[in-house]
Amino acid sequence: MKIVRIFTTPLQFPCGPGTTCCSIGQSEEYIKTLVSALEEMGVSVKVHDIDGDGDELLSRFPSAWELLKEFGSGITPILTLNDDVVAMGVPTIEDALTVIREKLRH
Secondary structure, three states, X not given: OOEEEEXXXXXXXXXXXXXXXXXXXXXXXXXXXXXXXXXXXXXXXXXXXOOOOHHHHHHHOHHHHHHHHHHOHHHOOEEEEOOEEEEEOOOOHHHHHHHHHHHHHO
């Protein structure tokens, strides 16, 4: 079975609560909706919180970890398909689904 991993960080507002000028991360609702939509495509989905799973990410998923070290959590979500990075910083769920659909066809 194909496995899509989502490397994410909780939604944060570095400029202060309630601001919309800059946010980092994804809401729980966004991740739940993305997971559900990906599962409907017939793939297995695993979600990794980069804040809580840092040490595990380093050893098990070096390609995602290298991107996080270089660019920071602002590039989340990072999507992998069978441990190959296929997208990072996808702005919408539809964009994420399009990328995964294309990769599954090849």
